[in-house]
Amino acid sequence: MFNTLQDLMLHNKSVTYVLMGLVLICFIGFWRFLTGREERNRRY
Amino acid sequence: MKRRHFLGLLGAAGVTLSTGVSAKAASSADVKGLPNSFGVLFDASRCIGCRKCEAACNVVNELPQPAKPFDDLTVLDTVRRTDAKSYTIVNKYTPEAGKPPVFRKIQCNHCMEPACASACFVSAFKKSETGAVVYDASVCVGCRYCMVACPFGIPTYEYNKVLTPRVMKCTMCQPRILEGKLPGCVEACPKEALVFGKRRELLNIAWDRIGANAGRYVEHVYGEREMGGTNWLTIAPKPSFAAIGMDENLGTTSAPELTSGALAAVPAVAGIWPVLLTGLYAISKRKEKIAEAEKQEAVEQAIAKTSAEAAEKLAAELAKAEAASKRHTEAEVKKALEAAAKAPEGGEDA
Amino acid sequence: MSTQETKNGSLFTPFNIIAGIILAAGLVVTIMRFTMGLGSVTNLSDNNPWGIWIGFDLLCGVALAAGGYTTSAACYIFGFKRFHGAVRPAILTAFLGYALVVFALHFDVGRPWRLVYPIFYQQGTTSILFEVGLCVFIYLTVLFLEYLPAFMEWKGGFDKYRGILVKLTMGLTIFGVILSTLHQSSLGALYLIAPSKLHPLWYTPYLPVMFFMSSMFAGLSMVICEGTLSHKYFHHKMDDEYNAGYLDLQFAFAKASAWIMAGYLAMKVLGLGMDNRWHYLFTGFGAWWLFEVVGFVVLPCYCYAVGFRDRNVGLVRIAAPWTVIGIMLNRFDVSLIAFNWQLPSADRYFPSVGEIIISLFVVTVGVLAFRFIVTRMPIFFVHPAYKDSSH
Numbered sequence: 100m101f102n103t104l105q106d107l108m109l110h111n112k113s114v115t116y117v118l119m120g121l122v123l124i125c126f127i128g129f130w131r132f133l134t135g136r137e138e139r140n141r142r143y
Numbered sequence: 144m145k146r147r148h149f150l151g152l153l154g155a156a157g158v159t160l161s162t163g164v165s166a167k168a169a170s171s172a173d174v175k176g177l178p179n180s181f182g183v184l185f186d187a188s189r190c191i192g193c194r195k196c197e198a199a200c201n202v203v204n205e206l207p208q209p210a211k212p213f214d215d216l217t218v219l220d221t222v223r224r225t226d227a228k229s230y231t232i233v234n235k236y237t238p239e240a241g242k243p244p245v246f247r248k249i250q251c252n253h254c255m256e257p258a259c260a261s262a263c264f265v266s267a268f269k270k271s272e273t274g275a276v277v278y279d280a281s282v283c284v285g286c287r288y289c290m291v292a293c294p295f296g297i298p299t300y301e302y303n304k305v306l307t308p309r310v311m312k313c314t315m316c317q318p319r320i321l322e323g324k325l326p327g328c329v330e331a332c333p334k335e336a337l338v339f340g341k342r343r344e345l346l347n348i349a350w351d352r353i354g355a356n357a358g359r360y361v362e363h364v365y366g367e368r369e370m371g372g373t374n375w376l377t378i379a380p381k382p383s384f385a386a387i388g389m390d391e392n393l394g395t396t397s398a399p400e401l402t403s404g405a406l407a408a409v410p411a412v413a414g415i416w417p418v419l420l421t422g423l424y425a426i427s428k429r430k431e432k433i434a435e436a437e438k439q440e441a442v443e444q445a446i447a448k449t450s451a452e453a454a455e456k457l458a459a460e461l462a463k464a465e466a467a468s469k470r471h472t473e474a475e476v477k478k479a480l481e482a483a484a485k486a487p488e489g490g491e492d493a
Numbered sequence: 494m495s496t497q498e499t500k501n502g503s504l505f506t507p508f509n510i511i512a513g514i515i516l517a518a519g520l521v522v523t524i525m526r527f528t529m530g531l532g533s534v535t536n537l538s539d540n541n542p543w544g545i546w547i548g549f550d551l552l553c554g555v556a557l558a559a560g561g562y563t564t565s566a567a568c569y570i571f572g573f574k575r576f577h578g579a580v581r582p583a584i585l586t587a588f589l590g591y592a593l594v595v596f597a598l599h600f601d602v603g604r605p606w607r608l609v610y611p612i613f614y615q616q617g618t619t620s621i622l623f624e625v626g627l628c629v630f631i632y633l634t635v636l637f638l639e640y641l642p643a644f645m646e647w648k649g650g651f652d653k654y655r656g657i658l659v660k661l662t663m664g665l666t667i668f669g670v671i672l673s674t675l676h677q678s679s680l681g682a683l684y685l686i687a688p689s690k691l692h693p694l695w696y697t698p699y700l701p702v703m704f705f706m707s708s709m710f711a712g713l714s715m716v717i718c719e720g721t722l723s724h725k726y727f728h729h730k731m732d733d734e735y736n737a738g739y740l741d742l743q744f745a746f747a748k749a750s751a752w753i754m755a756g757y758l759a760m761k762v763l764g765l766g767m768d769n770r771w772h773y774l775f776t777g778f779g780a781w782w783l784f785e786v787v788g789f790v791v792l793p794c795y796c797y798a799v800g801f802r803d804r805n806v807g808l809v810r811i812a813a814p815w816t817v818i819g820i821m822l823n824r825f826d827v828s829l830i831a832f833n834w835q836l837p838s839a840d841r842y843f844p845s846v847g848e849i850i851i852s853l854f855v856v857t858v859g860v861l862a863f864r865f866i867v868t869r870m871p872i873f874f875v876h877p878a879y880k881d882s883s884h
Contacts, residue, residue, distance in 0.1 A: 112618035285603020302532035405682035427572035
């Protein structure tokens with residue numbers, strides 16, 4: 100699998116960064132789904 | 144399907160998945176290491192400081208000529224470090240006054256878990272299968288974080304170049320060892336102070352030599368575990384490694400291990416902060432709303448109270464006015480009656 | 494400054510002359526740097542690969558630009574609406590701050606045209622510096638988007654896009670806090686990889702926490718400083734909304750700073766305990782550590798606290814620059830003074846004239862840009878055409 104801890108971490112962290120981006124996008128989507136039917140408050 | 148039944152099935156599936164299949168997620172148990180990687184053993188007690196290794200390195204790597212030639216041994220009177228034109232240098236140390244000096248060859252230690260590779264944000268360093276840590280100048284941005292990270296202070300930089308400055312360090316003659324040749328320095332050493340071979344064999348050789356020469360060597364192989372272990376190993380005559388300029392306080396924790404905690408916090412912030420912050424926002428919005436509502440209520444109550452008071456006052460005034468008007472009317476009626484009572488005496492035929 | 498300009502019509506105010514000299518000197522050093530190499534203008538060496546362009550321009554620059562996320566978080570997340578007027582100046586300061594950090598990095602790295610490589614070409618994801626670079630890159634974009642409405646109001650004719658950006662305020666603010674947490678702490682984490690090079694009183698696994706916490710009161714203090722200075726020089730640009738919240742903000746930020754500094758001090762002490770560093774306090778470096786921590790954190794913290802309690806804004810306005818200097822001292826200590834502490838003094842680093850000139854040059858460009866923008870665009874005032882929908 101991996102020769103060194105460095106190689107292992109390089110793989111894991113790369114995957115994690117991509118997942119982080121997806122997670123943030125999903126958060127936005129889910130927020131809109133969750134609060135979609137609430138009365139719109141004035142947001143400045 | 145009943146909900147409880149469904150959840151039960153889900154649970155069972157989960158348990159089966161977690162126990163039946165081996166974990167795909169990698170853990171440090173998945174790190175094989177490089178048991179067959181090469182290394183070099185340096186024996187400081189054999190080195191005579193002839194600098195032939197430096198000369199060979201210079202030739203093999205086509206490095207520029209230094210200011211003083213390699214056979215000039217006065218150079219050894221100053222303690223040097225590697226620089227942009229020297230992948231390796233030899234230093235002279237005098238651990239014990241009156242006794243002969245001890246020499247140490249300095250070059251990249253080709254760590255098993257290189258700090259430079261861990262630090263580099265463009266992955267310009269790689270630990271290859273041969274054990275050599277190699278540098279890729281074609282992606283290097285020149286941030287020099289590798290130089291900050293290396294605990295041995297090995298990488299150097301071509302500060303005087305404008306368009307193509309590179310990090311410079313020993314390559315363990317990777318091209319040569321891939322061809323089955325020896326690294327330049329190893330080949331040139333006249334005293335067999337340098338031995339090239341498989342790292343695990345070199346460890347055996349080192350410990351054998353220490354055991355066979357009772358009391359001569361420090362009973363430690365430097366690089367066996369320092370910073371997680373290095374492929375370049377050193378054994379030294381007594382009194383110590385520190386006496387020949389080597390850091391004995393480096394510990395055994397590798398660079399990737401030193402930074403893994405901080406790196407692990409990054410996704411945690413990405414996952415938790417959005418929830419936490421929107422939660423705080425929701426709480427403060429709710430507090431605001433409650434404050435608004437309470438204020439509204441207070442205003443309404445105040446209005447109600449004042450209008451009630453006003454109504455009361457109005458009613459009182461009205462009642463007073465009515466009473467006054469009544470009295471007035473009564474007074475008028477009385478007067479009229481009195482006037483009428485007086486009038487009949489002289490006004491019957493008027 | 495600007496009032497003098499309009500009175501005399503002359504460009505040659507004392508400030509402008511000094512700025513002009515710095516710009517000229519900066520240009521000269523820039524040419525030298527890019528024709529003769531780093532070695533010709535810096536004192537950087539193989540033992541000291543990072544100097545003041547990292548220690549000051551990057552570390553201090555990022556810490557002191559933290560006013561952007563702290564102010565917008567206070568206003569939009571924690572609901573302190575009365576600080577609304579302070580958000581735009583803080584965002585502008587932060588935007589210029591980060592832009593200048595990137596500008597300064599172009600001087601420091603060996604091949605600046607490759608600065609986008611780690612993001613777009615080959616990602617060294619095990620590197621804390623990768624995380625710093627990625628976050629700074631994204632955050633600069635976020636700050637730019639937060640600043641853009643002011644520009645659009647000034648230019649006019651971008652109402653639709655401005656509307657979209659204003660709707661994104663909440664999301665951008667939250668994203669900004671996330672990004673700031675990450676890169677502020679990661680700048681501290683950069684040094685975790687070199688325990689043998691950083692003095693034990695400054696090296697701690699809590700370095701990321703230290704940098705993050707101190708960035709918060711650094712930002713709050715910078716907002717107080719910037720507000721005080723701006724009131725002196727840009728008063729004519731400020732409207733009632735800004736002025737109404739101004740004093741309140743300085744007190745509220747003083748309170749918050751004092752509180753966070755207390756937490757930071759707690760972490761400092763706990764860090765010493767965790768690694769059993771007490772005996773180092775009795776050394777030369779120990780005295781220096783106490784100088785930094787007591788002289789520039791404990792004392793300004795107390796000054797802020799008394800200033801808030803007694804509603805003495807004078808004390809607050811003393812504590813703020815004091816704190817800012819303390820932050821700079823801490824960043825210098827970690828990157829330059831306590832770093833390589835074991836090297837013989839002949840091998841220690843001191844900045845060259847060229848490095849100092851470039852650092853001054855970068856700051857001057859920032860101040861000039863700030864002045865240009867606030868004297869024209871709706872930063873300290875609300876644009877009359879956007880009074881109803883101002884964000």
